[in-house]
Amino acid sequence: MAAVLxxxxxxxxxxxxxxxxxxxxxxxxxxxxxxxxxxxxYRQPVRFSHTFTEMMRFGIAALPIATLMAATIGLMLxxxxxxxxxxxxxxxxxxxxxxxxxxxxxxxxxxxILIAGRSGSAIAARLATMTINQEVDALQVMGIxxxxxxxxxxxxxxxxxxxxxxxxxxxxxxxxxxxYVSAELDKTFASYVYDTLNVLRPDDVxxxxxxxxxxxxxxxxxxxxxGAGVSGGAEGVGRVTTRAVVQAITAIVxxxxxxxxxxxx
Numbered sequence: 001m002a003a004v005l006x007x008x009x010x011x012x013x014x015x016x017x018x019x020x021x022x023x024x025x026x027x028x029x030x031x032x033x034x035x036x037x038x039x040x041x042y043r044q045p046v047r048f049s050h051t052f053t054e055m056m057r058f059g060i061a062a063l064p065i066a067t068l069m070a071a072t073i074g075l076m077l078x079x080x081x082x083x084x085x086x087x088x089x090x091x092x093x094x095x096x097x098x099x100x101x102x103x104x105x106x107x108x109x110x111x112x113i114l115i116a117g118r119s120g121s122a123i124a125a126r127l128a129t130m131t132i133n134q135e136v137d138a139l140q141v142m143g144i145x146x147x148x149x150x151x152x153x154x155x156x157x158x159x160x161x162x163x164x165x166x167x168x169x170x171x172x173x174x175x176x177x178x179x180y181v182s183a184e185l186d187k188t189f190a191s192y193v194y195d196t197l198n199v200l201r202p203d204d205v206x207x208x209x210x211x212x213x214x215x216x217x218x219x220x221x222x223x224x225x226x227g228a229g230v231s232g233g234a235e236g237v238g239r240v241t242t243r244a245v246v247q248a249i250t251a252i253v254x255x256x257x258x259x260x261x262x263x264x265x
């Protein structure tokens with residue numbers, strides 16, 4: 001009986017801790033939005049130069065690996081689409097599934113997972129190190145709000161740059177798939193592009209863009225939440241960094257499933 005009670009107690013503690021962490025994340029989001037709009041009235045604006053630096057770090061610096069992954073995704077979809085549809089003699093319609101899959105699902109999802117592993121871990125490690133070294137406390141002593149100075153620029157950068165990376169991934173994936181499909185079916189690349197543009201609607205592209213922006217927000221909040229809650233020195237930094245990546249990817253996949261379900265009903 002005591003063992004059963006301990007199990008339920010552990011579940012209750014973890015559940016309460018989870019609600020506490022996401023409540024903290026919600027407060028960070030609300031405070032960041034507040035500083036964006038009212039920071040200038042308190043002579044502590046969210047500085048554009050700092051935000052631009054974060055955009056370069058999270059977005060532009062990730063373009064090489066994002067391009068490689070996007071091209072691989074396009075080729076993979078093209079190969080599998082031609083094989084699957086070829087069983088029914090419908091391989092000429094491969095462009096249809098490729099275009100919708102890339103813009104609505106694969107580009108925002110894979111780019112979100114990429115940025116979660118690349119930038120989410122960096123955010124958690126940076127804030128965890130600053131917290132342990134008492135640099136965050138030093139900012140407060142100097143009268144600088146840490147959320148305005150550290151958190152808001154990162155959230156803005158992720159919300160803006162992840163949709164941009166997803167759009168770039170759309171182009172790269174569709175071009176890579178088009179080159180393979182046109183070569184395999186002995187048709188021109190221009191006809192493939194024409195068919196793809198006829199299939200795609202603005203709603204399909206916007207669906208992926210909005211999801212990417214939401215994924216960027218999740219990545220930033222999870223990274224900051226874990227970095228701010230670090231304990232245990234250098235070992236704690238490694239622990240929260242790993243935890244931030246796992247939580248961010250899990251949150252992205254689950255929210256992608258929920259958004260996909262809601263958008264089709």
